[in-house]
Amino acid sequence: MTTRPFHHGNLRAVLLEQGEVMLRETGVDGISLRELARQAGVSHGAPRSHFVDKQSLLDALAERGFDRLTHRVTAVAAQGATFTDRFRAVGHAYVDFAVGDAALMELMFAAKIDDPPEPVQQAAGRLFQTFDELLEGDAGVDAAAEEARWRFKLMFASTMQGTATLIAARRITPAQGQTVVDDAVDMMLASALGREVLQRG
């Protein structure tokens, strides 16, 4: 009780918290389970009780990343007065997140040989769900509108994702990235597909 007042049931939380910090400071390659255990003041075998292996910890970090990003996107979308405002704000929030947490972003969208584990996939699903809600009109949906909305959403997501990747990889600057997002939003809203999606009521 006095010898270990700290790690009574919250080692898991500490590992995740420090894992995020380590990710930011050293990148994915710099993450070490043993170093994390050292920082937490436990033996190197201790993390095993909460994460079966290293990948399991990385998956948990990715899952948290998706939830955090979803939260931010939702918050930002709620503030926008007009549809255009919300659209643009979400794009910028997405890119900002990717710039501030590049290594985490990379972990979230890492190339996988087989499907990501269920919890991660569901967390990613919740993010894309907020994009859907951004686009949802009040009118009942017919099949054609559904299809257009789906394609519109995908293009928006691709543009944001690509901008984020190019910034993180240092192929373009953050300022250039924001320009891309603005241009893309303008273009999409003015396009035929955009007008089809946005006619409502």
Place this chain on the structure above:
Amino acid sequence: MTTRPFHHGNLRAVLLEQGEVMLRETGVDGISLRELARQAGVSHGAPRSHFVDKQSLLDALAERGFDRLTHRVTAVAAQGATFTDRFRAVGHAYVDFAVGDAALMELMFAAKIDDPPEPVQQAAGRLFQTFDELLEGDAGVDAAAEEARWRFKLMFASTMQGTATLIAARRITPAQGQTVVDDAVDMMLASALGREVLQRG
């Protein structure tokens, strides 16, 4: 001369060749310098003569990846009859490459804390250069057109990059990705920015 007929001066090439295979089969995390040396039939210290460390090998692989992608994009662009054809073909070639060599693509566009090494950066520059050439008209360029072209190119690159990332991360299917590219090309060509960039002669 008889004891080592094979690795006389081409160990470097063998390591790069096998490195690409290993990348495709096991992903970046699966790449091991010692395993590569084993496959090449040399001691684990041998690679040191050609690559100072593991990162140096990865950089060389990324550089080769950029050059290979550039080559493909150039070839595909040369075949297109109309501007629209070329544009669309380049987009598809880019995404195809990313699907076929997801781990390599990830290596090429990995999040970096500091700038990538010069040779890699130059190889990436050559790729983006081919995008420029795709968009270049015959008329002399004024500043406004230059700016519009720059933004147009960046948006195109971002969309392709994002589509590629989302496919590799298994968030969307390859078929969905191709739809995104087609939609984006149509939208960009029909947009105000696109018309500004494309008025030529």
Place this chain on the structure above:
DNA sequence: ACCTGAACACCGTTCAAGT
């Protein structure tokens, strides 16, 4: 110039043992 092989420090993972 290129490669060998021992040495070193560091990993992730496993598992019996403790509390």
Place this chain on the structure above:
DNA sequence: ACCTGAACACCGTTCAAGT
């Protein structure tokens, strides 16, 4: 249920030595 600590196999890197 959670953590310890030894053990194992595997790394990347360094470096004196060989050819």
